[in-house]
Amino acid sequence: xxxxxxxxxxxxxxxxxxxxxxxxxxxxxxxxxxxxxxxxxxxxxxxxxxxxxxxxxxxxxxxxxxxxxxxxxxxxxxxxxxxxxxxxxxxxxxxxxxxxxxxxxxxxxxxxxxxxxxxxxxxxxxxxxxxxxxxxxxxxxxxxxxxxxxxxxxxxxxxxxxxxxxxxxxxxxxxxxxxxxxxxxxxxxxxxxxxxxxxxxxxxxxxxxxxxxxxxxxxxxxxxxxxxxxxxxxxxxxxxxxxxxxxxxxxxxxxxxxxxxxxxxxxxxxxxxxxxxxxxxxxxxxxxxxxxxxxxxxxxxxxxxxxxxxxxxxxxxxxxxxxxxxxxxxxxxxxxxxxxxxxxxxxxxxxxxxxxxxxxxxx
Amino acid sequence: xxxxxxxxxxxxxxxxxxxxxxxxxxxxxxxxxxxxxxxxxxxxxxxxxxxxxxxxxxxxxxxxxxxxxxxxxxxxxxxxxxxxxxxxxxxxxxxxxxxxxxxxxxxxxxxxxxxxxxxxxxxxxxxxxxxxxxxxxxxxxxxxxxxxxxxxxxxxxxxxxxxxxxxxxxxxxxxxxxxxxxxxxxxxxxxxxxxxxxxxxxxxxxxxxxxxxxxxxxxxxxxxxxxxxxxxxxxxxxxxxxxxxxxxxxxxxxxxxxxxxxxxxxxxxxx
Numbered sequence: 001x002x003x004x005x006x007x008x009x010x011x012x013x014x015x016x017x018x019x020x021x022x023x024x025x026x027x028x029x030x031x032x033x034x035x036x037x038x039x040x041x042x043x044x045x046x047x048x049x050x051x052x053x054x055x056x057x058x059x060x061x062x063x064x065x066x067x068x069x070x071x072x073x074x075x076x077x078x079x080x081x082x083x084x085x086x087x088x089x090x091x092x093x094x095x096x097x098x099x100x101x102x103x104x105x106x107x108x109x110x111x112x113x114x115x116x117x118x119x120x121x122x123x124x125x126x127x128x129x130x131x132x133x134x135x136x137x138x139x140x141x142x143x144x145x146x147x148x149x150x151x152x153x154x155x156x157x158x159x160x161x162x163x164x165x166x167x168x169x170x171x172x173x174x175x176x177x178x179x180x181x182x183x184x185x186x187x188x189x190x191x192x193x194x195x196x197x198x199x200x201x202x203x204x205x206x207x208x209x210x211x212x213x214x215x216x217x218x219x220x221x222x223x224x225x226x227x228x229x230x231x232x233x234x235x236x237x238x239x240x241x242x243x244x245x246x247x248x249x250x251x252x253x254x255x256x257x258x259x260x261x262x263x264x265x266x267x268x269x270x271x272x273x274x275x276x277x278x279x280x281x282x283x284x285x286x287x288x289x290x291x292x293x294x295x296x297x298x299x300x301x302x303x304x305x306x307x308x309x310x311x312x313x314x315x316x317x318x319x320x321x322x323x324x325x326x327x328x329x330x331x332x333x334x335x336x337x338x339x340x341x342x343x344x345x346x347x348x349x350x351x352x353x354x355x356x357x358x359x360x361x362x363x
Numbered sequence: 364x365x366x367x368x369x370x371x372x373x374x375x376x377x378x379x380x381x382x383x384x385x386x387x388x389x390x391x392x393x394x395x396x397x398x399x400x401x402x403x404x405x406x407x408x409x410x411x412x413x414x415x416x417x418x419x420x421x422x423x424x425x426x427x428x429x430x431x432x433x434x435x436x437x438x439x440x441x442x443x444x445x446x447x448x449x450x451x452x453x454x455x456x457x458x459x460x461x462x463x464x465x466x467x468x469x470x471x472x473x474x475x476x477x478x479x480x481x482x483x484x485x486x487x488x489x490x491x492x493x494x495x496x497x498x499x500x501x502x503x504x505x506x507x508x509x510x511x512x513x514x515x516x517x518x519x520x521x522x523x524x525x526x527x528x529x530x531x532x533x534x535x536x537x538x539x540x541x542x543x544x545x546x547x548x549x550x551x552x553x554x555x556x557x558x559x560x561x562x563x564x565x566x567x568x569x570x571x572x573x574x575x576x577x578x579x580x581x582x583x584x585x586x587x588x589x590x591x592x593x594x595x596x597x598x599x600x601x602x603x604x605x606x607x608x609x610x611x612x613x614x615x616x617x618x619x620x621x622x623x624x625x626x627x628x629x630x631x632x633x634x
Contacts, residue, residue, distance in 0.1 A: 016491035018466035019504040023482050034469075034482040116457065246459075247473060253422050253453035258526065259446025259474035306459035 020303070039302040039311060046301075046314040050098065053321045057094040058086055062333065088220070096219040096283060097321040097338070099227035101290055102235070103280040105298070105316020106309050108291025110238055110273035113245045113307045114266060115175035121292035122157075122277045125182030126189070128288070130160020131281040132212050133189045139208045140200045149211065150226075150282035157278045160185060165270065214287030214339030216324050223283045230279035235313070237272045241265055242309040249306050287339045290316050293346035300353050319346055371398050373433050373562070374419060374449070374530055380427035381414050381586070387426070388414045389586035396530075396579075401556040402564045403573040406583035407607050412566045413454065413534055415583065419564065420451040420532045446474035449530040450523040454538065458507040464518050465503040468494055471525025493524040496559075497551060513544030520551065531555070533565040537572070545569075549576050574598055574621045582606055598622040 017023050018034065025032045059065045065073065065082050072078040073086035108121040115125070122128050134156015135149045142148060164185050168177040193212075197205045244265045248255045256262050277291065297319070298311035323341040330336060375395030381388045388411040396402050396419070404412040417423035418430055421437045429436045432448060450471075458467060471493065472486045494500045497517045502510065507518060516536065523531060533552065537545040553576055555561045567573045573580060574594040582590040582597065584606045590597045603611045609626055616623040 016465055016469070016487045016494065016503070017482075018469055019463045021466075023484075023487060025482075025484065029480075029483055031479045032481055032483040032486070247470060249457065249459045250470065251453065251455060251457045253417075253420075253451065254456040256422050256442070257420060257446065257451030257453065257523070258470065259441075259443035261442040303461065306462065 036302070036304065039304060039308065042298075042301045043311060043314055046311075046318045050314070050318040050321055053318070053325050054094045054098065057097075057321065057325050057328070058090045060329070061085070061090070089218075092220050092224045093216050093218075093324070094321055095224045096227060097216050097324040098317045099224065099231055100216075100280045100284045100287065101294070101317035101320025102313040103227060103231055103276045103316070104287065104290040104320070105294035105312040105314070106235060106238055107273040107277040107280070108316070109295035109298070109307045109309050109312035110241075110245060110269050111277075111291070112295050113249055114269060114273075115178045116249055117175040117179050118296055119179050119292075120175055121295075122273075123286075123288055123292050124186070125178055126160045126164045126185040127157050127182075127274065127277055128281065128286040128291075129186035129189045130163075131157035131278065132286045133193050134159070135211055135281075135285070136193050136196055136208045139211065140196050140204050143204065153282045153286075154278040157281060158274055160189065161270070161274045210337065211285050213337040214281075214285035214342075215337040216284055216327075217335055217337075219283065227279055227283045230276060234272045234276045234279075238269065238276070239309055241269050241272075245269060245309075246306045285339070287320070287342055289339075289343045289346045290320055293342075293350045294319055296350055297346070297353065300357065372396055373398055374430070374564075376418065376425070376428060376430040378428040379418060379425045379430070381411065381418050381423065382426040383414075383423075387586075392428075392586070392588065394419070394581070394588060396562065396564050399556075399560060399562055400579040401553065401577055402562075402579040402581060403577035404564065404566045404581045404583060405568075405570055405573045410583045411586040412581075412583050414586075415581075416532055416534050416564065416566050420449065421445060422451065422453070443474040446526060446528070448528055449532065450526040450528040452519055452523050452531070452533045452536055454534040456519055458515070460508065462507050463503075464499060464505050464507055464510070465490065465494070467507055467518055468499070468521045468525055471522040474526060489527060490521075490525050493521040496524060496555070497521040512539050513541070513547060516540060516544070516548060517551070520548075524555075529560070530562045531564070533563065535566050535568060537567065537569070545572070552576065570598075570603070570624045571616070574623065575616060575619050594622055598624070 020038055021034045021036045023032070024035050055067060058070055059067055063081060063085055065085060069078050069082050070086055073082040074091065076083055076087065111122055111125065112118055112120045114120065131153040134152040137156070138144050138149050138152030164178065164182050168181040197208060200208065244260045247258055247260045248262060248265060252262055294316035295307055295312040298308055298315040301315070302308055302311050320338065320342060323345050324338045326345065327336040327338040327341045372395035377393045379392040380390050381392065392415070394415065404415060406412045414423060418425055421430065424438060431437065432440065432445065437445060469486070469490050472490065475486065494503060497520050499514065499517050499521055502514060502518070507515060510518065536552070537548050540548060549572055552563055552565065556563050577594050580591060580594040580597050581588055582602065589606060590602055598613060600611050600613050603609065603624055610629070611627060612625045613622050614625060615621070
């Protein structure tokens with residue numbers, strides 16, 4: 001059917017640029033990019049909401065601080081109580097929330113991308129469960145302090161991730177196998193935890209339970225440093241792999257055909273995303289649902305095909321800092337564990353998005 | 364059986380053992396794809412034809428032996444370098460939810476892009492041309508999800524064309540398509556071969572399609588190549604019966620004169 005093969009003619013310019021994107025070319029084409037205005041707008045909006053939530057977290061509470069006093073307090077000037085609350089309590093807490101949220105969002109996005117499955121988040125594929133089991137073991141058996149608990153969580157998470165990966169591997173890793181094996185391993189680890197809890201002293205068991213919900217209460221600068229340094233090291237690695245990850249969503253063969261080195265991409269991305277998840281869990285406990293929901297929410301907000309790492313990171317950060325604000329203020333003076341709130345906020349928002357999408361309400 | 368000299372073949376392999384884990388599919392396989400040919404690989408189910416294509420496209424690493432591309436072991440090139448010389452349309456590809464047609468076709472430019480060069484004017488022109496060549500320009504802003512099977516296959520082909528490779532490997536490009544779209548796809552491939560000088564290698568199920576379109580036919584059985592060459596010279600009733608276990612008559616295709624395979628009516632014999 002040669003009618004489909006038009007004779008050479010000037011190509012219809014502009015038609016080839018993907019919808020919703022603008023071609024940006026600079027310095028005589030030495031730099032050329034596709035910019036999606038919608039994605040940029042969504043990211044800016046997320047930053048704005050996040051910054052607002054940060055401002056509210058720092059100023060509002062049983063002890064109110066005026067916004068004008070905050071910059072001084074950060075640097076250690078002003079009223080003693082202002083400085084104490086801003087420097088010592090609220091700012092590190094909010095910065096931890098943002099860091100942990102970003103880490104979970106970006107890691108969740110990578111896991112979902114690698115497994116080509118929306119359920120492929122660390123919550124489901126056993127990583128979170130492994131970290132929780134590691135932490136519970138440390139709390140109940142060793143009775144050690146927070147640093148040891150964090151290390152136990154990281155060790156448990158990495159070990160479980162390695163086991164799940166090896167069990168799911170056969171000619172490379174298939175997404176659904178990763179999810180199924182992960183669910184199986186999670187269930188087994190859950191029963192181990194339950195057994196440990198039934199054998200433990202009541203106060204220890206309570207401490208372990210609270211840790212397992214995930215919380216940002218009384219997190220200080222050590223936690224801020226831990227999560228932000230992890231982000232500074234690992235996020236660039238993942239962002240550099242981000243383009244390849246988007247191509248791997250087309251299927252292994254297609255990605256390889258396009259020149260993506262799939263095995264090395266898989267291994268590096270899994271390692272970096274696992275380490276990032278480990279850092280987040282070590283700092284704040286296994287806060288549920290951020291890693292699962294943030295990439296899905298980000299994708300629907302930006303309306304791009306496939307995942308967006310930056311969008312997922314910003315969505316995760318904003319989701320967690322807002323959720324933490326709710327956890328602090330909703331039932332004040334009682335503080336809720338933030339894990340409870342992320343599940344409620346993230347869960348209802350995701351269900352609403354899916355519901356409107358499936359009903360075709362989305363424009 | 365004539366084997367083209369490797370000098371006339373940019374893509375070839377010798378002494379290949381192809382296996383998935385412990386299951387050996389082919390042994391001592393030698394193959395070379397004649398340059399500027401439309402090579403079609405046929406054979407019964409599970410004869411190893413897709414496996415051979417996977418080896419040629421470096422998505423399967425041979426357990427023994429090497430596939431050579433332009434005189435060098437294919438695995439020794441950087442991944443993007445292979446992708447600038449050889450395009451692959453696999454049997455199954457996954458279109459991410461909600462991805463647009465132009466967006467998907469544009470992904471074919473990956474091997475030509477880098478960190479700073481992600482959407483040059485040349486990328487754009489090549490994508491426009493690839494969509495034009497496959498007749499999907501009018502669909503550019505649609506979502507791939509919304510397309511019919513035939514349209515979708517054209518979009519995937521456009522993506523591979525956007526790679527601008529002289530060699531194209533297609534794994535059962537007509538599967539899941541109805542007869543009209545099958546012919547459509549094959550005509551498109553024939554045009555790419557005849558008018559644009561592509562060297563094509565396709566795995567096909569339908570022998571009559573293979574005979575009509577192939578300039579070079581490779582017939583496989585149980586992992587081995589049992590015959591290859593011009594379909595008009597290679598395809599005989601004896602060969603088809605030997606390979607497929609089906610008694611047939613061969614008549615000239617009334618449209619093209621190429622061999623046409625008609626199964627012998629066995630209904631009387633069964634009684």
